[in-house]
Amino acid sequence: MSTFDYxxxxxxxxxxxxxxxxxxxxxxxxxxxxxxxxxxxxxxGEKLSKISxxxxxxxxxxxxxxxxxxxxxxxxxxxxxxAKYLYRIARILQERAREFAxxxxxxxxxxxxxxxxxxxxxxxxxxxxxxxxxxxxxxxGCGDNPKPHGVVGxxxxxxxxxxxxxxxxAPALATGNTIVLKPAETTSLTALLFAQVCQQxxxxxxxxxxxxxxxxxxxxxxxxxxxxKIAFTGSxxxxxxxxxxxxxxxxxxxxxxxxxxxxxxxxxxxxDEAVEGIVNGIFFNQGHVCCAGSRLLVQEGIHDEVLDKLxxxxxxxxxxxPMDKNTDIGAINSSEQLAKIKELSAAGIREGGxxxxxxCALPDKGFWFPPTIFTGVTQAHRIARExxxxxxLSVLTFRTPQEAMExxxxxxxxxxxxxxxxxGSRILWAAKxxxxxxIWANTFNKFDPTSPFxxxxxxxxxxxxxxxxxxxxxxxxxxx
Amino acid sequence: xxxxxxIDGSEASLKNFLHTLPGVDQVGAQARAAMLGTRxxxxxxxxxxxxxAISMVDLTTLEGADTPGKVxxxxxxxxxxxxxxxxxxxxxxxxxxxxxxxxxxQHLDAIGGHDLPIAAVTTAFPSGRxxxxxxIQDTQDAIASGATEIDMVIDRGAFLAGRYGKVFDxxxxxxxxxxxxxxxxxxxxxxxxxxxxxxxxxxYIAMLAGADFIKTSTGxxxxxxxxxxxxxxxxxxxDFYAMSGIKIGVKAAGGIRTTKDxxxxxxxxxxxxxxxWLTPDLFRIGASALLNDLLMQRMKMRDGRYASPQYVTID
Numbered sequence: 001m002s003t004f005d006y007x008x009x010x011x012x013x014x015x016x017x018x019x020x021x022x023x024x025x026x027x028x029x030x031x032x033x034x035x036x037x038x039x040x041x042x043x044x045g046e047k048l049s050k051i052s053x054x055x056x057x058x059x060x061x062x063x064x065x066x067x068x069x070x071x072x073x074x075x076x077x078x079x080x081x082x083a084k085y086l087y088r089i090a091r092i093l094q095e096r097a098r099e100f101a102x103x104x105x106x107x108x109x110x111x112x113x114x115x116x117x118x119x120x121x122x123x124x125x126x127x128x129x130x131x132x133x134x135x136x137x138x139x140x141g142c143g144d145n146p147k148p149h150g151v152v153g154x155x156x157x158x159x160x161x162x163x164x165x166x167x168x169x170a171p172a173l174a175t176g177n178t179i180v181l182k183p184a185e186t187t188s189l190t191a192l193l194f195a196q197v198c199q200q201x202x203x204x205x206x207x208x209x210x211x212x213x214x215x216x217x218x219x220x221x222x223x224x225x226x227x228x229k230i231a232f233t234g235s236x237x238x239x240x241x242x243x244x245x246x247x248x249x250x251x252x253x254x255x256x257x258x259x260x261x262x263x264x265x266x267x268x269x270x271x272d273e274a275v276e277g278i279v280n281g282i283f284f285n286q287g288h289v290c291c292a293g294s295r296l297l298v299q300e301g302i303h304d305e306v307l308d309k310l311x312x313x314x315x316x317x318x319x320x321x322p323m324d325k326n327t328d329i330g331a332i333n334s335s336e337q338l339a340k341i342k343e344l345s346a347a348g349i350r351e352g353g354x355x356x357x358x359x360c361a362l363p364d365k366g367f368w369f370p371p372t373i374f375t376g377v378t379q380a381h382r383i384a385r386e387x388x389x390x391x392x393l394s395v396l397t398f399r400t401p402q403e404a405m406e407x408x409x410x411x412x413x414x415x416x417x418x419x420x421x422x423x424g425s426r427i428l429w430a431a432k433x434x435x436x437x438x439i440w441a442n443t444f445n446k447f448d449p450t451s452p453f454x455x456x457x458x459x460x461x462x463x464x465x466x467x468x469x470x471x472x473x474x475x476x477x478x479x480x
Numbered sequence: 481x482x483x484x485x486x487i488d489g490s491e492a493s494l495k496n497f498l499h500t501l502p503g504v505d506q507v508g509a510q511a512r513a514a515m516l517g518t519r520x521x522x523x524x525x526x527x528x529x530x531x532x533a534i535s536m537v538d539l540t541t542l543e544g545a546d547t548p549g550k551v552x553x554x555x556x557x558x559x560x561x562x563x564x565x566x567x568x569x570x571x572x573x574x575x576x577x578x579x580x581x582x583x584x585x586q587h588l589d590a591i592g593g594h595d596l597p598i599a600a601v602t603t604a605f606p607s608g609r610x611x612x613x614x615x616i617q618d619t620q621d622a623i624a625s626g627a628t629e630i631d632m633v634i635d636r637g638a639f640l641a642g643r644y645g646k647v648f649d650x651x652x653x654x655x656x657x658x659x660x661x662x663x664x665x666x667x668x669x670x671x672x673x674x675x676x677x678x679x680x681x682x683x684y685i686a687m688l689a690g691a692d693f694i695k696t697s698t699g700x701x702x703x704x705x706x707x708x709x710x711x712x713x714x715x716x717x718x719d720f721y722a723m724s725g726i727k728i729g730v731k732a733a734g735g736i737r738t739t740k741d742x743x744x745x746x747x748x749x750x751x752x753x754x755x756x757w758l759t760p761d762l763f764r765i766g767a768s769a770l771l772n773d774l775l776m777q778r779m780k781m782r783d784g785r786y787a788s789p790q791y792v793t794i795d
Contacts, residue, residue, distance in 0.1 A: 004532065004750050004758045009520035113518060272715050273508030308722075316751050325520040422503040442505050 006318075009325040011112045016103045018189065021050040024058055024212060025195035027065035028205025033058070037214075039189055042109035043322050043331040043366045051188045054211040059180075059220040062209040066151045066178040067226055069206030074178050075148065077204075079135035086131035086173060088201040093124045096197070100190055104162055105322045107189040109331030109367070110285055112323050119163050122447055126166040126465075129449035130174035133470060137175060140467055146474040148176035149228035149252055153221040155242075157234045158184035158333050159288035159389075165191050167464050168231050169208060170449075175473035177229070180209045182221060184234075186334045188212040219245070227251065231472070233290070236387075236413075236458050254462030254472045256290065256454060258387040259415030262408035263293030263444060264430065266401070267302045269420035273442065275309045278393070281418060281444035283317060283329055283371050287391040288337070290459075291416035293444050295384060296373075297404050300397045307375065307395070315358040317371050329391060332367040341369050341390035348374050348383035353394070379410055387413070401426065405433040414456025418444045437463070483688050483724055491645030498644060498684060504676035504712055513707035519747045526743070527781050531569055532758060533742040534561060534774050538599055538731065538766045540575040542606075542699065551580045552587040553795040559593040562775050563793065565782075571771065572760040573597035573629055577605070578622045585626030599629035599665065603654060606669070606698035608633040612650065619657050629663040630654065631695060631731075634682060636672045644685055651689035665693035665731055665764075670709045671701035679709055683716035687728050695731035699766060704734025707748060714752035717762075730757070733766025739777040742770060 023030035033052020041048050054062075074082070093100065100123070101115040110119070138144050154168035161183055172179045183191035191210050198208050211217050215238070222230055222245050229252040232242050236257040246253045263281045265274050281293025298306050322330030332338040349355055353374040362368040369390055377384050377394040384394045398404040408417055417436040419427050427441045437455040440446060447453070452468035454460055462472045471477035487493040521529050539558040541550060555574050562568040574584050574596065581600045588596050600622035604610035610618075619630055632654050638646040651666055658664045666686035670679050686694045694713055697704035710732045717728045730753070732745050742765055749757050757763050772792045779787045 004529065004746060004755055005525055006519060006521055007523040007525035009522050117518065269502065270505035270508065271502040273505035273512070276508055276512050325518070422505070442508060443511075 006326045010323045015099045022192045024052050025210040026062045045365045051212045054213040054217045062180045063226050065206035070178040073204040083131045083134035090124050090127035092197050104190050111327040111330045123162050123166040126170045126449045130170035134174040140470045142474045142477045152177045152179045152229045153227040154181040154231045155218040158187040161187035162190040178207045182211050185214045255460040257460040259290050259459050260411045260413045261293045261416035262295045262297050263418040264404050265298045266421040267299040274420040277444045282393040283391050284445050296395045319360050338367040344388045351381050353377050409435045412458040415459035498681050509708045513711045521743050529743050530778050535569040536760045536765050537571040538573045538575040538764050539571045540768050548583045551583045555587045572764050573599045575599040581625035581627045597628045600627035601631045603632040606700040631665045633667045648689045655690035663692045665695045666691040667695045670696050671703050676712045679712045687720045693729035693731050697734035699734040705732035718753045729762040731764040737769050738773050
């Protein structure tokens with residue numbers, strides 16, 4: 001018998017039609033930009049389209065159209081009517097889910113399995129959830145008659161392009177704000193397709209505006225005097241710059257920044273499932289996850305067993321064409337990000353960490369990095385402290401639960417943590433001691449629109465999702 | 481036997497060993513099985529998987545209404561599943577009740593299937609509620625009639641009462657009867673054990689007691705061979721191999737009716753125990769209706785269109 005192998009099972013890209021060039025979405029219409037930059041498929045290097053670079057004048061236009069829509073339409077509309085638009089958008093997103101999944105994978109490099117099974121269903125769920133809130137805001141715990149800010153400026157990253165868009169737009173619209181959103185430079189396409197969905201849903205002009213471009217566009221939006229609130233997801237460095245810019249401006253600000261999540265495996269854990277959780281924690285979305293479990297803390301007594309099983313499991317990870325339905329790890333989103341991952345990995349080796357990757361052939365074109373673990377890592381290694389934002393796991397050990405807590409919290413970040421134990425009392429004890437905004441028990445990287453997400457310390461301010469997340473979009477709400 | 485280094489044969493050492501096994505997280509095991517269910521097996525890979533699955537089928541009839549005629553028909557079908565296409569592999573084994581083994585053996589020998597294995601269900605299948613002498617006699621009869629594989633059931637009552645030693649001893653006694661004459665498959669009846677922790681424990685009891693195969697179900701209790709149950713059993717054989725150097729097979733039986741179901745099972749094997757388990761020597765699928773669906777999918781792959789069910793034989 002020949003070996004059992006999976007034939008290539010590529011998803012068809014015929015479902016999406018990508019325009020040769022895209023404009024900016026301002027006041028319900030696409031406006032051509034003056035200069036352009038390419039949208040690249042990171043798995044092949046193929047140029048997918050040309051994206052407009054917004055100018056300062058475009059930012060002004062977008063903000064004034066958002067202000068106009070806020071004053072004349074959106075804030076006047078009965079909340080139940082706003083809800084109808086959100087429901088309509090949610091349903092269209094579900095109907096066009098395959099199209100969005102394919103486009104997200106082409107533009108971002110993530111496997112189709114993830115965009116199809118995780119990103120897009122969560123996007124629709126986020127709109128459905130917030131649609132339900134729109135006419136029940138007096139129950140959000142922010143007073144009897146909570147007031148929206150007005151115009152929200154949102155800046156989102158490239159790791160979950162459409163999902164991060166949903167995390168900003170759905171609560172902003174549900175609470176009665178209008179929005180100007182800037183997607184990441186390398187992943188604009190699904191945001192632009194979302195703009196078409198806004199047109200299809202006949203959302204009033206100016207309620208959602210989408211400006212593409214580089215960091216200068218984001219800076220112009222942050223510094224614009226007529227923007228009332230900034231919602232940013234991205235790196236801690238940029239987050240600090242934004243915080244400085246916004247200080248004393250009276251603008252409200254939420255920041256969802258980096259992380260160096262500890263995934264803690266106690267010796268009484270369900271080992272096979274914990275190994276799945278480690279894999280899901282760091283290799284999900286190529287490790288391009290702010291809440292990734294990038295530090296594995298494993299109790300010394302089971303270190304060897306866990307590592308053996310982890311290596312065996314990693315040998316089965318299928319890296320390659322993101323459009324193949326059987327692919328587990330896709331492409332690194334950009335050459336810049338690939339360079340950062342390589343630099344930090346090289347530092348790990350220089351500092352004496354032991355690097356291991358399964359045998360896996362990397363495609364010739366595009367940007368790729370193999371799933372990698374570093375053993376022999378201590379708290380003093382750079383790879384144990386800095387966010388790597390790639391498929392690279394640092395393995396540390398601990399002897400006692402107390403030591404695990406100390407090591408897990410010994411980081412400037414505080415976004416996520418995972419606890420693996422079959423002992424309920426240990427899970428509750430650890431959850432109480434971990435300084436992290438999101439703590440998963442016996443699972444990792446699970447998201448739900450009803451559950452607030454956000455960080456401690458340098459991982460950011462405020463929460464997104466759930467009732468807690470709504471507060472950020474009200475005057476005088478949480479984190480104002 | 482190398483398992484002597486794992487336990488010394490006493491109930492205390494067995495219990496101590498079982499106590500060291502990590503638990504199974506239900507949500508995590510189900511999520512992993514569901515994820516593997518999304519693997520897409522198409523084209524040449526599918527054609528290969530279909531033939532592999534056919535060769536792993538334990539073609540089964542376990543009905544009160546079984547007659548010599550029915551059993552002979554089943555044997556003929558198992559030897560040449562598609563009479564119009566000799567490239568179809570034969571099935572892994574024919575699986576019948578104890579008293580039908582002789583009929584099956586005689587018929588298979590007559591039609592050139594003398595090396596097609598015959599599995600007999602014994603030990604008071606399906607409930608296992610009988611005295612040990614009855615179970616022993618049941619097994620001896622089957623082997624004397626020509627069975628080359630014994631599918632025994634464990635005493636689930638003893639297991640659920642925590643009498644792991646009794647479960648172990650019964651398997652060991654049956655194993656001693658089978659030794660060098662028949663392969664022993666131990667049916668855990670996972671639908672009655674209910675939890676994945678129990679499935680894992682029972683798998684180890686069976687492997688330590690000398691099972692050649694561990695088998696999910698009798699087919700008389702639902703749920704049977706669900707993907708997470710098979711996943712947990714495949715993890716058990718994989719880890720047992722790492723600790724003892726002994727490769728134990730897995731038989732998924734009950735509820736696997738379509739080609740899609742069967743291919744999902746093969747994916748579970750491939751990504752859990754590993755490709756070396758993808759042989760009829762180490763993985764079987766207990767089924768009856770499944771074979772015809774595999775044959776119809778095979779025709780579809782060959783001809784490019786679906787045939788009417790009348791183009792495959794009913795038995």
